[in-house]
Amino acid sequence: MAEFLTHPALGARHGFFTRRGGVSAGAYAALNCGPRSADDPAHVAENRARAARALGAAPERLVGLRQVHGPVVVEAEPGWSDPPEADALVTNRPGLLLGIVTADCAPVLFADAEAGVIGAAHAGWRGAVAGVLEATVAAMERLGARRGRIAAVIGPCIAQASYEVRADLREAVGDGRFFAPGRDAAHFQFDLAAYCAHRLAGIGRVEALGLDTLAEEARFFSHRRRTLAGGGPLGHQLSAIML
Known part of the structure; x- marks a missing residue:
């Protein structure tokens, strides 16, 4: 069974999937849902189908x-x-399962349950700085959502304690509130989830699951973990929402 996490704030069927419950092997074990990975495409297709069915959707609706x-x-x-x-998608069509994949970046799921409008966004630091989260809210509003009713949940992503960055990233973000001192003057610890929540200020509700993808190897894929280990294959977990 494909394992997933939920949050009651969304009021729509959704899941932040872990890496558990799929058919992939090795470094991709087991629920790798990244279609652009070097995993066996048949395994990825089966994993994505399992995730869709776990949320009550036909695989072709993902x-x-x-x-x-x-x-x-x-x-x-x-x-x-x-x-x-693109890095986010929205809909007001019942039965469509919106999915994005991540491996340290923040998956953010959105819903205005009253209006029947949902969204899903992939927010790494570059996308967040560029405004992908605000753009998702604006796209939902064009479909009839109201900003004050939109709930957003930030799923598992790399946590501040695990996310060491250099000064160039701090300068790109441009707001020191989201950086803690690092191991020396040239390094900082970035709080991606808090920064994403800050970019969503003004909507009805913002929550975060508070789970660290790098630290929990048994549950999540992590790009940074793979980098620290010297490279190699990389899987991705799926986050998805539907009306």
């Missing part, structure tokens, strides 16, 4: 993107044969 760490948001369309390059 809609994804070619994520590029930018601010572009698109309205989801069923049956994309060639998904667009």
Whole structure:
């Protein structure tokens, strides 16, 4: 069974999936849902199908993107044969399962349950700085959502204690409140989840699961963990929401 986490704030069917409950092997074990990885495509397809079915959706209703760490948001369309390059998607169509994949970046799921509008965003630091989260809220508003009713939940991502960065990233973010001192004057610890929550100030509710993808190897894939280990294959977990 594909394992996933939820939060009551959203009021819509959703799941922040872990790496448990899939068919992939080795470094991709087990629920790798990253379609652009070097994993066996048949395994990835089965993993994504398992995740969709776990949320009560037909596998063909799971809609994804070619994520590029930018601010572009698109309205989801069923049956994309060639998904667009974007980092967030929104819909007001019942039965469409919006999915994004992450491996340290923040997955953020959105819902205005009263209006029947949902969204899903992939927010690494670049996308967050570029405004992908605000753009997702704006796209939801164009479909009838109201800012004051939108709830957002920030899923498992790399935590501040695990996220060492250099001064150039601190300068790009431009707000020192989200950085703690690092091991020396050239390094800092970045709080990605808190920064994402800050970018969403003004919507109805923002919550975070508070789970560290790097620290919990048995539950989550992590790009930084893979980098610290010297490279190699990398899997991705799925986060998804539907009306």
